[in-house]
Structures are given as C-alpha cells and as structure tokens.
Amino acid sequence: MPTPGAGMVRYGGNTSCVQVTLSDGTHLILDAGTGIRNLPADLGRSGEPVHILLTHLHLDHIQGLLFFAPLFQPGVEITLWGPAAPGVSLERRIGRYLSAPLTPVEIRELPCRLDFRDCPTTRWQIGPAQITAEGVTHRGPTLGFRVEESGSSLCYLPDHEPAIIGDIDKLEAGWLSGAALARDVDLLLHDCQYTDAEYPSHVGWGHSSVTHALQFARRVAARKTLLFHHDPRHTDDELDAMLAEARTHWMAGGGQEDAISMAAEGIRVTVGTSNPAIKS
C-alpha cells in the first residue's frame, strides 16, 4: 500500500510504477501503482502510443489507474497489457476494480481509447522495443518483463520470490525463476522487500530479502541492480541501512559498489550497454 509520511520522503511512499521512454517517444509504463499519478498528465496527447504493462493485478500494482490522467483524455490511445487468465478477459478483471462500489468510474466511461491485451507468450514488439514476458514465482499469476532496444536491456521483477523453490545459489540452471528474463541485463529492477532478518517470517509471501535479490542479480550477471518494492513499513533510514548492507555483501563477493542502488521516486536511469547511469 502507499505510505506517505515524514519518514518516507527521500525514497517515496507510492506503490510500483516505472516509466520507460523508448527512442521513438513511445511510453511504456511498468505497473500502475500509485506512482503513476506522478507521470505527466499530457502523456499521449501528441499522439504517441502509451502502453501500460501490468506484472499482475494485485491492488498495489493497479490502484493508480483511477488517477492516471491520460485515461480521462479523449483521443489518447492506451494499451493495457496484463497476464492472461483462462476464461476471463483482462478488461473484466480490471473492471472488478474500476467499477462500483470500489470506484466512481466504470471502464466504459473512460474517454480515452483503451485497448486491453493479454501479454503474448512469445516476444513481441512495442515501438522500437522487443518485449518479453515470463511467469515468475509470486503469489498468483505474475509476470516479469524484459525490455530491449538497440542492444540495451531492462528487466523488471518487482514482485518475485525465487528462493521459495530453493537456495538461489544452488538451484540448477533452468530452475531459477526469472533467470532467462534477466540474464545479462543492463538494468535489473528486483524485489527487495525484506531484510534478511524479516524474511523467515514471510516465507511464501512472494517477495525477496536483500540476500535473495543480490544472489539473483549475481546469478544472472545483471550489470546494475535497483532494489525495488520497498516494504511499506520501512523508513528512509531503514532503506539506507538496507542499501549499505547490500553493497557491503555485494562488494564482499567481488562486485562494484555502484552496481547496487535503491530505487527511489523520481530517479532517472539512462539504460545503455556500457554503464546505466542513475540520477536523482
């Protein structure tokens, strides 16, 4: 859930949303948590396509939809992608949220041109980018996404618990959830909700600890990793401590300190083949 507050100002308290702008101006929006409200209200007004890719339909990943201004702009074209479900369309599943009594607006009332699509099981093209979606281990049907354009790559695994299957370091090749999606990626955004001390009481909740996130990043040889999906209870100071711990462990394993960062609201990352640059 969103957690605004004085202790959450530096890293922010909104739920998951990442904006990716492709070279041709196409907008990819990864998840529609409350952070989507901070995206420019005029997205899509100039005719550029807007694509929202949902990893799954847990409320913290869709609750920002009602507050996404372009949905209320006539003529804006928005495609909403999500995990397929047998027998139930994505539109109908989203409609469980965007309908009475949960919201005052029905999908059919939205002025934009909204198209619902199930994520394909094979790689597909959006603008100049190749998108891959794969199921990953979380509670309920959940996707991870890989976005590639002109040799640059990003992998988004916001809700992910690969350790639920076994020791990430020891799992045989092919059995590590998300590994094929994240292999050799330039920028990995990975679930890091818990401290190592918190995880034992949250096994099976669908999220990772600091150690799990690092183990995964190392197994897939991600060039840079943004630790993502902060626990709503964690304050800025606690996140600082988690980052320090993560970097210490990473460097102890031979990695570079700047390969690990903590996701924060408003940061911009330029993803390229040499060294993704992160700016606050």
Add this chain to the structure above:
Amino acid sequence: MHEGRYRTHVSVEQHPVELIMARGFMSNLSTPAFLVDRQGVLVFYNEAAEEILGLTFAEAGPMPAEDWSARFEPTGPDGEPVPVEKLPLGIALLEGRPAHAPLRITSAGGQAEQIQATAFPVIGRGGQTGALAIFWRRPH
C-alpha cells in the same frame, strides 16, 4: 561476469514457472511425485519417490521418456509391459487429461514395487508445459 563465491550465468533453457512451482510443491510432499516436461523428459522426482525408486534424482538426472520408462520397467497387474503412452503420465502428457492406473515397477535395486499412480497435465498460460504424477505403494 563476477568471479568469487557465486555461480554466474544460467545458460540452459528456462523451465516454465508452472514446472518450477510444481517442483517446489513436490519437494515439500511426503507423497512420491514425478514431473516431466512437455517433451516427456523426467525433470524431477522428490525424496518420497526416491525411496520407492531406489535411486536419487541427483543420481538419475533428467531422462527422456524412453529411458525412464525402460529403467523402471512398468507393467500392469497382469505382468505385461505398459508402453509409455499408456502409462498415466504418458496419457496426461500426450492426451492432456488425468489418468490413473495400478502398476508394478522395478526399483533400481531390482525390487518389484506394486504402486497406484495418478497423473495430470500441467497447463499454464502458454499451454501444456508437462505432466505430474503422484504414486504410492499398493497394499498387498
């Protein structure tokens, strides 16, 4: 690539998440269970299955259908060999439907084991990704 304590670079084909989670589930069962992928390759069986089969999965390793069916020599109650496509796991894999049968298998140690086996197809968002069978010793 990073050197040091950690293995890097997963290089073989990724199992679909349904099989990954099936393996995790099976690992925690005391019921013997057997998992094959879409091509019928045996990709995992659990400790309870190891006790009946007389061979750990680590020793056996992934096996194509013709190998695992030959190794454990499944026969019907009449003692006649059952071809893989007629085994519950084979039916689940090839016909995409659950199946059940009493069988006799031979463990790695040569011991005959009377079992009951139930199998069902594993079907994910991209279609069928394999099949899973549970089995247990039949009371004599």
